[in-house]
Amino acid sequence: MQIERRLPRIAVQGLTGCAGELLVILENLGSVLPFVQVASFPFAQSKNDLSDIDIAFVEGSVSQKHDIDSIKEIRARSKWLVAVGNCAVHGCVQSSTCSRYKAKELVEAVYAKDSPIEALDAKPLSSYVNVDVELSGCPIDKNQFLAVLASLLKDHLPYIIDRPVCLECKMRENGCVLIEKNLPCLGPVTAAGCGALCPSFEAACYGCFGPCKDPQLNAMATVLSEKGYNLSDILVRLGTFGIPEQVLSNLDVKR
Ligand code: SF4
Ligand code: SF4
Structure with missing residues (x-):
């Protein structure tokens, strides 16, 4: 049978x-x-x-x-x-x-x-x-x-990468658009998973995978501020895809 x-x-x-x-x-x-x-x-x-x-x-x-x-x-x-x-x-x-x-x-x-x-x-x-x-x-x-x-x-919990997009970007040997072109790339604070899609086409990551584990938001905001981006640009960019408002309101950047 x-x-x-x-x-x-x-x-x-x-x-x-x-x-x-x-x-x-x-x-x-x-x-x-x-x-x-x-x-x-x-x-x-x-x-x-x-x-x-x-x-x-x-x-x-x-x-x-x-x-x-x-x-x-x-x-x-x-x-x-x-x-x-x-x-x-x-x-x-x-x-x-x-x-x-x-x-x-x-x-x-x-x-x-x-x-x-x-x-x-x-x-x-x-x-x-x-x-x-x-x-x-x-x-x-x-x-x-x-x-x-x-x-x-298979009844196993999957491994999901919790590193930032920058890791995948470096693995693809991309040039860095944040450093080389002063584009407001959010790769350093964004969860990997997309294979660094945008920087691979020389565009800035705008954070669509949400925050990575322990995102260094103050450092990111400081770098963007030093590159001439203003606070409202920075907050809108960081806040759109999942960084809570109360976290953003505590960022240590020039106001
Ligand atoms: S281009 Fe963006 S994602 Fe790639 S290394 Fe530079 S900051 Fe990170
Ligand atoms: S915006 Fe989204 S698809 Fe583009 S690099 Fe960032 S996380 Fe990847």
Whole structure:
């Protein structure tokens, strides 16, 4: 008698975000389809079942009341929960905007006064549930996604590089646009993972993978200030992809 093997069940869910990670995953899922069952992926298929999930990939921040219910349900039904993309990992643009304006004011400015949208101050998934793996990027890198999936399919927590972009930049033997061209490159404080994409085309890194581990923000801000960038440029650059406002307000740069 032949025993049918159960394929690992994966879910790909979106909360409040731009669907960038969902697209990256959709484009790259083909190569792993023989090894998994896509139990739920509302962005890509109409029949979805969130029961008994082995690995859930979740994009977007928790920005609306129903996002809280969704992420708690996904967590309860999944063995491994992976936050994909800067919104899910750091809150990203939504969180940084909510640190300057009230969510209610933003909804009223964009939608009609009696809008049914119940907006909250945007927060990352880890503010509400336990997250097993955080994969940053805006959007994520496809090779990192496939490596995380391969690792979790073997029941191992993946290794995710926690060094700055400068490491990958040097490994590619790029010239440094911060030193040689005075471009405001945020590679020294940004998490690696993209393969130093922008500096490889002689453009400055603008921080889209979010902060690296222990980012040396004061040193970064001082260097940018010495190169003639003003405080508001520096704060906007550093704050957009996940460095909290309260950290930025303590930066030791000339005001
Ligand atoms: S170009 Fe940017 S990422 Fe590359 S070494 Fe210089 S500062 Fe670092
Ligand atoms: S170099 Fe910086 S801005 Fe460019 S893709 Fe990588 S992390 Fe994003």
